[in-house]
Amino acid sequence: MSAEPHATLPPVRLPSDAELARDALVAPLFARAVRLARWAGPDTRVDLGGELVAAQLPEAAAALGLDADPNGPVLASQAWRVAVDTGLVDVTEPEDDGEEEYGTALPGEDVALVTGGAPGEVLDLWLSALDTVLADAAVPDLDDLVDALDAGSEIDFDQLDWNPRREADFLDGVLANLYLLTVSERGASEGPIPLPVLAASMVIPEGMGEPTDAVLEQVSDAMMRLDDQFRQLEPIGLVAFQPVDEALMAEADGEEFAAGSVAGAADEEDVTRYGMVRLTPLGLYGIRARMLEAGVAAPAVGDLADKGADALLDAVSGYPEGAAQAEIEQWLAGRELPVAVTELLAAARGDDGGGPLRRLRCQQALAPAGQEAEPAVRAVLDDPELGGLARVWLAERGVADVPAPAASMVFWLTVDTIAAQLAADGETAELPMLMESLTAHHAGFFEQAWRVEHPATAYVLEAMGRLHPDKKAAKEARKAAFKARSRQP
Structure with a gap:
C-alpha cells in the first residue's frame, strides 16, 4: 500500500486475533474458497493459470450451494481464484507444450490451518485472500475492454487510458482515507462514511471552494468506480457497504448526479442514497497490516502495554484523548498501581517542549487511581514540576494535611x-x-x-x-x- 512512510496515524482499537480470525472464517468469499479447497480432488481439472475449466464451474457452484443462483459459476470462479492464490489449493498446471490438456488440483497443506491453526495463521491466509481481491477490484470490468483487444490477445492500455499501477494506487488511497476517517476522533462510532465524502477526498483539491463542473464530473466518476469496487470488497469482509441507489442514477444525468451527491452529503436522509461504506473490524486489521508493510506508522491500542512509562507518555501525547485514555488503561491493567504511578510521575518530568502534554496525560492516567496511589503522589509534593499536579490530585480526593503551594x-x-x-x-x-x-x-x-x-x-x-x-x-x-x-x- 503506497503511503507516506513517516506519517503517523491515530491508533486503532482492534478486537483480539481470535475474534478477528472468526470474522475472517465467516467472510463469504473466504468461506467459499475454503469449501472449494476441500471439494478439490483427483477429478478436478484446471487450465493454464490454475483456473477451473468452464465445464466444472457448475459443479463447483453446486458444491457451494449456489447451483440455483444464475451468478453461481462466476462466484465459484472468484472463490477458486482466492483458494489458489492463498495456497488453500495446490494446482498442477497442464504442460505448455500442449501434450496435457488439463492440470489437476488438490487441497493444499494450508487447509489444515483453517481449523487447526492459530488465529494469526488464519489471519495470514485471509490477508493473502485480501491481496487477491484488491488486485481484482483494481481491474475494470472486462466487458468494457472488448473493443480494445489488440489481435485478440493484447489490451491496448494507451487507447484505454488505463494504468494498472495508477488504479491500484487509487484504491489504496481510498482505503487509506477511509481508514483515517475511521480511526480519527470522529471514529467508527459515528457510523459509515458517505460515498460522496470519500470520492471528494480523492478528487477535490484541498482548499477549493465551490467545485467546478469538471471536478464534479470527476467526483461522479470516482463514486461509480468506488461503487463497483466496494461491491467486490464486501464479500471478503473488508467493508460493510450500502451501494448507490440505482433509481437515483436513473433520475439524473452525470452532472446532476455528481452535483447532487456533493450537496446531498450535508443531508443525512438523502446522502444514504448515494452509497455508504465503513471498514469492518476485520477491514481495519487488514488495511493496518498493509500500511505497516508499507512502512506507515499505524499504531493499535495496546501496542504500548509492555513499554515503559516514558514511551507511553511520549506516544499518547500525540493521540486523540479517547485513544490516549484507552491506551493508558491497557498499560495500567498489567501493573501494580503504586509502582505504575511512580513510573508515570517520573516520566512526566522534563522542561522540553513535550513536557506539558506529558504531564497532562499523566494527570489523565492518575485520574481513576484510588488510595493505593497516594504515597507515590505525596512523594512528589516538593517537586517543582509535579508538586502542583500532586496537590490537585490530592485535593480532588479530599485528602487532609496537604501543604499549600x-x-x-x-x-x-x-x-x-x-x-x-x-x-x-x-x-x-x-x-x-x-x-x-x-x-x-x-x-x-x-x-x-x-x-x-x-x-x-x-x-x-x-x-x-x-x-x-x-x-x-x-x-x-x-x-x-x-x-x-x-x-x-
Whole structure:
C-alpha cells in the first residue's frame, strides 16, 4: 500500500486475533474458497493459470450451494481464484507444450490451518485472500475492454487510458482515507462514511471552494468506480457497504448526479442514497497490516502495554484523548498501581517542549487511581514540576494535611496547564474560559506570570493576549509576554 512512510496515524482499537480470525472464517468469499479447497480432488481439472475449466464451474457452484443462483459459476470462479492464490489449493498446471490438456488440483497443506491453526495463521491466509481481491477490484470490468483487444490477445492500455499501477494506487488511497476517517476522533462510532465524502477526498483539491463542473464530473466518476469496487470488497469482509441507489442514477444525468451527491452529503436522509461504506473490524486489521508493510506508522491500542512509562507518555501525547485514555488503561491493567504511578510521575518530568502534554496525560492516567496511589503522589509534593499536579490530585480526593503551594508553583502550574491544552487541542473555544478561570483568583497575575521559569511562559502569555475574554486582562497578557520574551537569551 503506497503511503507516506513517516506519517503517523491515530491508533486503532482492534478486537483480539481470535475474534478477528472468526470474522475472517465467516467472510463469504473466504468461506467459499475454503469449501472449494476441500471439494478439490483427483477429478478436478484446471487450465493454464490454475483456473477451473468452464465445464466444472457448475459443479463447483453446486458444491457451494449456489447451483440455483444464475451468478453461481462466476462466484465459484472468484472463490477458486482466492483458494489458489492463498495456497488453500495446490494446482498442477497442464504442460505448455500442449501434450496435457488439463492440470489437476488438490487441497493444499494450508487447509489444515483453517481449523487447526492459530488465529494469526488464519489471519495470514485471509490477508493473502485480501491481496487477491484488491488486485481484482483494481481491474475494470472486462466487458468494457472488448473493443480494445489488440489481435485478440493484447489490451491496448494507451487507447484505454488505463494504468494498472495508477488504479491500484487509487484504491489504496481510498482505503487509506477511509481508514483515517475511521480511526480519527470522529471514529467508527459515528457510523459509515458517505460515498460522496470519500470520492471528494480523492478528487477535490484541498482548499477549493465551490467545485467546478469538471471536478464534479470527476467526483461522479470516482463514486461509480468506488461503487463497483466496494461491491467486490464486501464479500471478503473488508467493508460493510450500502451501494448507490440505482433509481437515483436513473433520475439524473452525470452532472446532476455528481452535483447532487456533493450537496446531498450535508443531508443525512438523502446522502444514504448515494452509497455508504465503513471498514469492518476485520477491514481495519487488514488495511493496518498493509500500511505497516508499507512502512506507515499505524499504531493499535495496546501496542504500548509492555513499554515503559516514558514511551507511553511520549506516544499518547500525540493521540486523540479517547485513544490516549484507552491506551493508558491497557498499560495500567498489567501493573501494580503504586509502582505504575511512580513510573508515570517520573516520566512526566522534563522542561522540553513535550513536557506539558506529558504531564497532562499523566494527570489523565492518575485520574481513576484510588488510595493505593497516594504515597507515590505525596512523594512528589516538593517537586517543582509535579508538586502542583500532586496537590490537585490530592485535593480532588479530599485528602487532609496537604501543604499549600508556594505562589511560584501556582503560577508555574497555570502556565504548564495552558501550554498542555494548546499542545493537545490548539486554540479551542473552551480555552478562553480556562484562561479566565485560572487567572481570576490571582490579583496581579500578569505582573508575576512573566517571571515564571517555564520554557513556555512567553508562548502561553502571547496566547492569552489573543484569547483571554477580558480585554483588560488580554492587554496585560500581551505586555507580560513582551517582558517574558525580553528575558530570554
